[in-house]
Amino acid sequence: MRKANIFIIAIFISAVIIAVTSGGIKADSNTFFKTISLYLVFSLLYYHLRIQSKNGSMSIDYGISYSLSIGLFTGPLGLLLYETIYSFIIYFTRKYTKTADPDEFIHTFYNIGAFVLSNSLAYYLFYNYQPYFQGTPFGFWVFLLVLVIATTLLSDIFLLVIFRLWGEIRSVKEAIKFLKDRSFLDTIKAALTNGLLLLFLAEEKWEILIVLFMLNYIVSRSFLEKSRSVQNKAERDHFEQMAYTDFLTGIPNRAYMDKKMSELDQSGEDIGVVVADIDKFKAINDTYNHAVGDKVIQHYANTLKSYLSVDDLLFRSGGEEFTLLLRKRNFNETVALLEMIRNGNNDSQVVTEFKNTTVLINYSASYGLYYYKTGEKISIEKAYIYADHLLLESKQLGKNHLRANKELIIS
Known part of the structure; x- marks a missing residue:
């Protein structure tokens, strides 16, 4: 941790030295004041649109950065002033709202130093090598894209060094994965946006700058809200699937069975309610162990699924039931x-391991079928009880039996 903090302070001091020795702010005071005010207002407005990712003990904010355009327009010193004001406003806001990380203060110096250093590099590259791109089609925009890639890569290298010193990244593979998480589309967006901002700043077209910021904000907000909506739906679907799925067999559980029964109760369709139970399952657990018993349950679930059509429904309603x-x-x-299911199950075996030995387990199951028309005399929950009674009758006959009955007459 100490080495990482020393590295962060070194980045910050280097940024300050480069900014102070860069020859001052490149815009007149009035233009600079307007520029920094406009950028601060919209950057703070955009702050809540950032996407935050946690990497170990450090939070990383992903969002479009406008530091390149203000750095190219005002120079490294102007960029240093802007980043310092912006970063400390964010710092005090997080402290006030109690959302700051434990090391938020040192992270603030990293943000200032990293953005100023990387975009100061872009500043010197831009004014020394831009003439080489002027004669090529879209040369300005290609060069802007190269600068955004360069500044992003440099910032990522700083982060990789810090994560390495913290022990958060331990291998080249983890480092490559971190770098690959960057979106190239976001890189293009940053190049286009900063390029437009720079062009309008150079001509001091303040109204167009404001419109551009507002348009960018509206598009970013709309995209973020849609992304969150999709993510929330995916999370809801995932949790619902977890709530309704039996973890051992992967088929729907008793809770989902109750839900589907309620849906089918008044459908008016002919339906066969079947309760099935593995015969003498306790003996399997006692002879082997519960892990082997679980394999038998999984095998039986897969066997049942293999015989059913897309309209049929299968649930694990109990232990081996x-x-x-x-x-x-x-x-x-x-x-x-x-x-067909009963006979087919007799011809299959469960192949599993027990005490480092492969064992073959034969098993059978018994069935109770109650066939009736829903939505008329009885509820589907009552039909389930009748099917369970028929299963008990089947069990009393021994094992590997089926007892079936059509609608009972209710007196």
Whole structure:
């Protein structure tokens, strides 16, 4: 940590030396005051549009930077004054709102030093090598893009050194991954925006500058809100999937079964409610262990899935118990499908490891089927209870049995 802080202070001191020895501010005082005021207003307005990423103990803000245009227009000293005012306004705002990092103060000096150093390099490159690009098509814009790439790369190298000193980055692979996280589209956007700002600053077209800032703000805000909306929806979908998915088998769980049953309860369709249970499952756990038992459950879930159509529904409703809602079949077709599942399961084996030895496990399952028309005499929850009773009757016959019944007569 101490070495990293020394490196940050070295960056800051180097930036101050370069700025002070650069020959002063390159714009007259009135123009400079207007420029720095305009940039501060809009930069602070844009601050809430930044995307923040956490890397170890340091927060990194990703957002478009306008330092290149103000640096090229006012010179390194003007840029130093702008970055110092802006960075300390952000620092005190974060302290006031209690959102500052523990090392926010030293990070502030890094932000000032890194932006001034990298864009001072761009300043000297621009005024020494720009003539070589003047005769080529889009030479100004190509050169701006090169400068943005150069300043971004230099800033990233500073960060990599700091992360290396902090121990956050330990390998070349991690460093390359950090560099690849940069978006080339953002780089192009920064080059175009800073180029336009520089051109309008040079001609002191303040109204157009304000319009450009406002347009950029509106576009950035719209993009960010849409991105957040998509991200929030993805997160909601992810959490909903987690809430409704059985972690062991990957199929829907009991909570999702209750939800789907409520949806189907008044649909008026013929449906086969099936409760299935692996026979003598406790003996499998007792003979081997729960890890082997889990393999059997997973195998059975996959077996059931392999027989079902896209309209059928499968749930893990208990430990070794599964519930099926078989749809778009008549009673005889439903029974035939269950017989096919029952017989097919007998012909398969679970291949797994137990005490460093490969073991083959045969198992069977029993079934209770209650077939009825939804939305009429009874609820689907009641049909599930009847199917469970039929499963118990099947179990009483031994194992590997199917008990089925059509609608019961309610007295």
